[in-house]
Amino acid sequence: MISQDCLHDALSYGKCFTGLGQPADYIPELARVNKHQLGVSIVKLDQEILNEGDYDRPFTIQSISKLVSLILALHDRGGEYLFQDKVGVEPTGDPFNSIIKLETKTRPFNPFINAGAITVASCIDGRDTEERFARFLTYIRHLCNNESICLNENVYLSEKSTGDRNRALAYYLKASGILEGDVEDCLDFYFRMCSVDVTALDIANLSAVLANHGTNPFTGETLIEPSCAKALRALMLTCGMYDGSGRFAMKVGFPAKSGVGGGIAAVVVDQMGIGVYGPALDEKGNSIGGIKILEYLAKKLDCSLF
Numbered sequence: 001m002i003s004q005d006c007l008h009d010a011l012s013y014g015k016c017f018t019g020l021g022q023p024a025d026y027i028p029e030l031a032r033v034n035k036h037q038l039g040v041s042i043v044k045l046d047q048e049i050l051n052e053g054d055y056d057r058p059f060t061i062q063s064i065s066k067l068v069s070l071i072l073a074l075h076d077r078g079g080e081y082l083f084q085d086k087v088g089v090e091p092t093g094d095p096f097n098s099i100i101k102l103e104t105k106t107r108p109f110n111p112f113i114n115a116g117a118i119t120v121a122s123c124i125d126g127r128d129t130e131e132r133f134a135r136f137l138t139y140i141r142h143l144c145n146n147e148s149i150c151l152n153e154n155v156y157l158s159e160k161s162t163g164d165r166n167r168a169l170a171y172y173l174k175a176s177g178i179l180e181g182d183v184e185d186c187l188d189f190y191f192r193m194c195s196v197d198v199t200a201l202d203i204a205n206l207s208a209v210l211a212n213h214g215t216n217p218f219t220g221e222t223l224i225e226p227s228c229a230k231a232l233r234a235l236m237l238t239c240g241m242y243d244g245s246g247r248f249a250m251k252v253g254f255p256a257k258s259g260v261g262g263g264i265a266a267v268v269v270d271q272m273g274i275g276v277y278g279p280a281l282d283e284k285g286n287s288i289g290g291i292k293i294l295e296y297l298a299k300k301l302d303c304s305l306f
């Protein structure tokens with residue numbers, strides 16, 4: 001049983017580590033935060049919610065958005081096609097924005113590295129970027145139980161004007177026949193989906209849907225097909241923390257997805273969704289304080305899958 005005191009202690013433990021990391025600065029707008037911010041939310045499947053610290057401070061979702069775009073693309077194209085022709089399901093052991101395997105392999109290794117996520121973004125239906133992003137926003141608002149989620153314009157423009165590495169990945173993927181449609185349109189959608197503002201509570205709600213096999217624990221509405229939720233949890237466990245996924249599985253032991261905005265969405269199946277926020281990142285681009293909070297909770301609640 002998780003208590004408020006236990007969550008408070010987890011946050012205090014996480015705070016000891018925020019000084020050891022740095023906010024992402026390759027997207028200039030992300031560097032402008034206090035790196036000691038730290039917050040955590042837990043949404044239990046019995047509808048109890050627990051919050052601590054900076055749980056309601058907005059930050060950009062960044063790579064956690066790759067969960068949402070993957071669900072949309074799986075809905076539009078089906079898993080047979082997507083995981084056969086477009087993107088694999090294996091970890092890379094390389095950094096999230098690596099380009100090195102693109103020339104030697106036919107398709108990106110998994111949907112959570114940037115190359116894979118940009119490919120997945122190109123497989124989402126819609127007349128234009130506006131319509132695709134409107135679908136994304138509507139859906140993420142449902143998943144997070146928050147109708148006010150919207151784009152952070154400053155981060156979007158910052159990312160768009162400095163995203164040459166992602167541009168390089170996208171044009172390479174287009175030249176290889178993997179990426180569908182117009183490259184700049186696809187990148188524009190990708191930069192937007194990464195620049196949506198959320199809170200730790202929002203991503204705890206999203207994680208709770210995954211913990212509940214795709215059903216919103218508050219409304220009973222099925223938002224994700226159970227088989228799709230299962231595939232996502234498996235990918236989160238093996239690839240969700242990039243080249244830190246193995247160590248995270250060892251130390252924490254449940255599915256999670258990080259973003260360079262400092263968020264981590266974590267799933268304790270049949271029990272709860274956890275959202276953490278701490279913008280100080282380790283060398284892999286994962287929240288340092290966030291990982292420590294999850295380590296603490298995994299141990300205290302004895303909820304590692306292993």
Ligand SMILES: NC(=O)CC[C@H](N)C(=O)O
Binds near residue numbers: 114259285
């Ligand atoms: N790891 C991340 O959160 C990366 C997402 C970021 N928008 C990028 O494309 O570089």
